[in-house]
Amino acid sequence: NGELTLGENIADIGGVSIAYEALQRRIRKHPEINVKMDGLTPDQRFFIGWAQGWRMNMRDQTLKWQVSNDPHSPDNFRAQLPVYVHESFEKVFGELSKKGNTKVKKIKIW
Structure with a gap:
């Protein structure tokens, strides 16, 4: 029910945006942490971590x-x-982000 969940969906989108910006600020302040771990960049680990939190x-x-x-x-x-x-x-994620997904319009909440 999109009407029922709209407010929380917006909150989730905003939460991801705020958390991602916090990561970017941390990396700018401490560039030494911008390294791959297990073959993944900090940005990739951020998005994977978000998804893992909802399993x-x-x-x-x-x-x-x-x-x-x-x-x-x-x-x-x-x-x-x-x-x-x-x-x-x-x-x-480049091309990996498009596999199995329909084209999704990018948005910015805040």
């Missing part, structure tokens, strides 16, 4: 209740939507 299993009955009553989108959408619409996601 969970949910029973179908619980999911049906959630989409009808909870102002939060299901976790798999909360993991994906805010990063797909983030202006830096495609820059960070």
Whole structure:
């Protein structure tokens, strides 16, 4: 229910943007931390970490209740939507960001 979840979806998009900007400021202040770890840049680890934070299993009955009553989108959408619409996601992952995804308009909330 897009009307029910709109406010929280906007909050998630804003949260990703604020957190990503905080990472960028930290890297500018301490460029020595801008190194790959396990083959991933700090920016890539940021987006992966965001998605990992939303991992969970949910029973179908619980999911049906959630989409009808909870102002939060299901976790798999909360993991994906805010990063797909983030202006830096495609820059960070390049062609990998486009695999299996339809073209998503990039937006900036704040």
